[in-house]
Amino acid sequence: xxxxxxxxxxxxxxxxxxxxxxxxxxxxxxxxxxxxxxxxxxxxxxxxxxxxxxxxxxxxxxxxxxxxxxxxxxxxxxxxxxxxxxxxxxxxxxxxxxxxxxxxxxxxxxxxxxxxxxxxxxxxxxxxxxxxxxxxxxxxxxxxxxxxxxxxxxxxxxxxxxxxxxxxxxxxxxxxxxxxxxxxxxxxxxxxxxxxxxxxxxxxxxxxxxxxxxxxxxxxxxxxxxxxxxxxxxxxxxxxxxxxxxxxxxxxxxxxxxxxxxxxxxxxxxxxxxxxxxx
Amino acid sequence: xxxxxxxxxxxxxxxxxxxxxxxxxxxxxxxxxxxxxxxxxxxxxxxxxxxxxxxxxxxxxxxxxxxxxxxxxxxxxxxxxxxxxxxxxxxxxxxxxxxxxxxxxxxxxxxxxxxxxxxxxxxxxxxxxxxxxxxxxxxxxxxxxxxxxxxxxxxxxxxxxxxxxxxxxxxxxxxxxxxxxxxxxxxxxxxxxxxxxxxxxxxxxxxxxxxxxxxxxxxxxxxxxxxxxxxxxxxxxxxxxxxxxxxxxxxxxxxxxxxxxxxxxxxxxxxxxxxxxxxxxxxxxxxxxxxxxx
Numbered sequence: 001x002x003x004x005x006x007x008x009x010x011x012x013x014x015x016x017x018x019x020x021x022x023x024x025x026x027x028x029x030x031x032x033x034x035x036x037x038x039x040x041x042x043x044x045x046x047x048x049x050x051x052x053x054x055x056x057x058x059x060x061x062x063x064x065x066x067x068x069x070x071x072x073x074x075x076x077x078x079x080x081x082x083x084x085x086x087x088x089x090x091x092x093x094x095x096x097x098x099x100x101x102x103x104x105x106x107x108x109x110x111x112x113x114x115x116x117x118x119x120x121x122x123x124x125x126x127x128x129x130x131x132x133x134x135x136x137x138x139x140x141x142x143x144x145x146x147x148x149x150x151x152x153x154x155x156x157x158x159x160x161x162x163x164x165x166x167x168x169x170x171x172x173x174x175x176x177x178x179x180x181x182x183x184x185x186x187x188x189x190x191x192x193x194x195x196x197x198x199x200x201x202x203x204x205x206x207x208x209x210x211x212x213x214x215x216x217x218x219x220x221x222x223x224x225x226x227x228x229x230x231x232x233x234x235x236x237x238x239x240x241x242x243x244x245x246x247x248x249x250x251x252x253x254x255x256x257x258x259x260x261x262x263x264x265x266x267x268x269x270x271x272x273x274x275x276x277x278x279x
Numbered sequence: 280x281x282x283x284x285x286x287x288x289x290x291x292x293x294x295x296x297x298x299x300x301x302x303x304x305x306x307x308x309x310x311x312x313x314x315x316x317x318x319x320x321x322x323x324x325x326x327x328x329x330x331x332x333x334x335x336x337x338x339x340x341x342x343x344x345x346x347x348x349x350x351x352x353x354x355x356x357x358x359x360x361x362x363x364x365x366x367x368x369x370x371x372x373x374x375x376x377x378x379x380x381x382x383x384x385x386x387x388x389x390x391x392x393x394x395x396x397x398x399x400x401x402x403x404x405x406x407x408x409x410x411x412x413x414x415x416x417x418x419x420x421x422x423x424x425x426x427x428x429x430x431x432x433x434x435x436x437x438x439x440x441x442x443x444x445x446x447x448x449x450x451x452x453x454x455x456x457x458x459x460x461x462x463x464x465x466x467x468x469x470x471x472x473x474x475x476x477x478x479x480x481x482x483x484x485x486x487x488x489x490x491x492x493x494x495x496x497x498x499x500x501x502x503x504x505x506x507x508x509x510x511x512x513x514x515x516x517x518x519x520x521x522x523x524x525x526x527x528x529x530x531x532x533x534x535x536x537x538x539x540x541x542x543x544x545x546x547x548x549x550x551x552x553x554x555x556x557x558x559x560x561x562x563x564x565x566x567x568x569x570x571x572x573x
Contacts, residue, residue, distance in 0.1 A: 178393035181363055184381045186410040186460065196406060200397045275396040276442020 056246040064246040065253060078230060079238055083254060090221050090231040091258075093149075097156025098217045102210060104157075105164035109206070110199065112165075113172025126166050134159035134220040138227065148228045155224045156217050163212035171205025172198055203273045211266035218259045298336035298372075299496055300360070300464060305333045305369035307355050329355050331522035332369070335515060342490060342497045344507040346555065347517030347526075348562040353500045357468050360498065361387050373463070383411040386457030388467040392449040394441040400428065400452050401437040404459050411460040427455040430489060447478035454486070458493065467499040471506065483509055484538070491536050504555045507531075508548065509539055516555065519562045519569075526558060 019025050039058045046057040072084025112118045137158050141151035175198050183193040225233025232255055239247040311324040329352040337343055345353050358364035360371055362381035371378045394403050404424045409415060428434055431451040441449050450470060457465055471479040483506055501507050507514045514529040529551060533542045542548055
C-alpha cells in the first residue's frame with residue numbers, strides 16, 4: 001500500500017517537472033543559443049569589418065548556400081559545375097575506392113586474425129602503413145597510374161584500407177574463447193566455426209573499422225581532389241582561385257553534412273549488429 | 280564420434296554399474312617457459328602442476344558434483360573431460376575409449392552461458408543441433424528445438440536474443456542447448472555462479488526437475504554446499520591447488536525427487552553439510568595462508 005502510494009507520488013512529481021529539466025531539451029537550447037550568438041557575431045563582425053577585408057556576412061553566405069542547394073545540377077564546363085554534380089563525382093570516387101578497399105581488407109583481416117602467427121607477422125606492416133598521411137600516396141599513385149581519376153581512387157583505396165583491416169584482424173583474433181569452446185564441444189568444422197561463429201562475433205569490430213575507414217575516405221577525397229580537377233575538393237580549390245569565400249564556406253558546410261550523414265549510417269549499422277554488446 | 284562411443288559402450292551391458300567415465304591417474308601440468316628466448320629475456324617460469332594423480336569412476340545416470348576451494352583446478356579437470364584441455368598424464372575413458380578431443384557425446388554448460396549474442400534462442404539451439412547432426416531435416420531439428428525449449432520452460436521466448444533475457448533465462452538456454460544434442464554426459468562449470476541467490480535457487484530446482492526426467496550423467500562444478508547436496512548423488516571434494524587431489528568422495532543418500540525442504544529433514548543432512556563445511560573451510564584457510572606467506 002505504502003509502496004503504491006510512493007510510486008504514484010513519484011509519477012505525479014515527474015509530471016510537474018517542466019520540460020526544461022529534460023537533458024535533451026536543455027542541450028538543444030544551449031545548441032540553438034550558441035549558434036544564434038555565433039551567427040550574430042559573424043554578421044555584426046563582418047558588417048563592422050572586424051575581420052580581414054572580404055569576409056562575407058552570414059546572411060550573404062546563407063543566400064549563396066540557398067542558391068547552390070536549389071541549383072545543384074548545372075554544367076557550364078569543368079570550372080563552373082553545379083555542387084550536386086561535384087558531390088556525385090566525389091561520392092563516386094569514394095564509393096569505388098572504399099568498396100575495393102573493404103573487399104580487400106575484410107577477407108585479409110579475417111585470415112590474419114584467425115592465425116596468431118599471421119597476426120604477429122603482419123602487424124608491423126599494418127602499424128607502419130596506418131599512420132602514413134593519405135596525401136603521401138598521391139605522387140606515387142600519379143607515377144604508377146599516370147591518370148588523375150585512377151590516382152584519386154587509389155589514394156582512397158590505400159588510405160581507407162588500414163582501419164578496416166586492423167579492426168577486422170583484431171575482432172577475429174579476440175573472439176570470446178567461450179564461443180569457440182562451444183563450437184569445439186559441438187564438433188563444428190573449421191569452416192562452419194569461421195562462418196557461423198567467428199565472423200558474426202567479430203562483426204561489431206568489422207563495422208566500426210568500416211566506419212573509421214569511411215570517415216578517412218571522406219576526409220581524403222577533398223584533399224586529393226584539390227590536385228585532381230573535379231569533385232568537391234576541386235570546387236573549393238577553384239573557388240579559392242576565384243577568391244569566392246562564401247562558396248568555400250558553402251562547400252565546407254556541404255562536405256560536413258554529407259560526412260555526418262555517412263557516419264550516422266554506419267553508426268546505425270553498428271547498432272544493428274551489436275545485439276547488446278557495447279563495442 | 281557418436282557411433283564410436285556407442286560401439287564401445289557394449290561392455291557396459293555385461294555387468295550393470297560399470298563406470299561410464301573413468302578418470303585414471305590424471306595430472307595436468309602447465310609447462311613453464313624455459314626456452315632459449317625466455318632465458319635471454321629473463322622470463323623463465325617453472326612448470327605448474329594444477330592437478331596431480333586424480334582417479335575417479337563415474338557410473339551411468341549419476342549426478343556428481345565437484346567442490347573445492349577457488350583455483351584448485353576443478354575447471355581444468357572439467358575441461359579435460361570436455362576435451363578442451365589436453366591431458367598431461369593418465370587417461371580419461373568414456374565408455375572405455377580414451378578421450379582425445381571435444382565431441383558431442385559430452386554437452387557443456389558454461390558459467391558465462393556462452394550463448395551467441397547474434398542468434399535468437401531458437402537459432403542458438405539450431406546451431407548446436409545442426410552442427411552435431413547435419414543430416415537432420417529442418418522438421419526434425421524444429422521438433423528437437425521445440426522439445427528442449429519446452430523442457431527448460433522458455434516457450435514464448437524462442438525469437439528473443441540473449442541480451443533481452445535475464446541471467447537465469449540465459450542459463451536455461453545454455454542448459455537446453457547442451458541437452459538438445461542428446462549427450463551421454465552433461466558437464467556444468469559453475470552453471471549458477473553468475474546468478475543472484477534467488478534466481479540460483481529457482482534454477483537449481485529446475486535442474487533437479489529436468490534431471491528427474493532425463494537422468495543423464497552429470498558432472499557439475501560448484502562452490503555451493505547446498506547446491507551440491509540438493510542435486511548430487513556423489514560429491515567429490517578436492518584439495519587446494521597446486522597439485523590438487525581428490526580428498527574425499529561423499530555419497531548423498533537422500534531419496535529422489537528431492538526438494539530443499541525435505542532434504543533438510545533427512546538424518547544424514549547435517550552431518551554431510553558439516554563435513555563439507557569443515558573441509559572447505561580448512562582448504563580455503565590454507566589457500567589464504569599460502570598466499571600471505573608467498
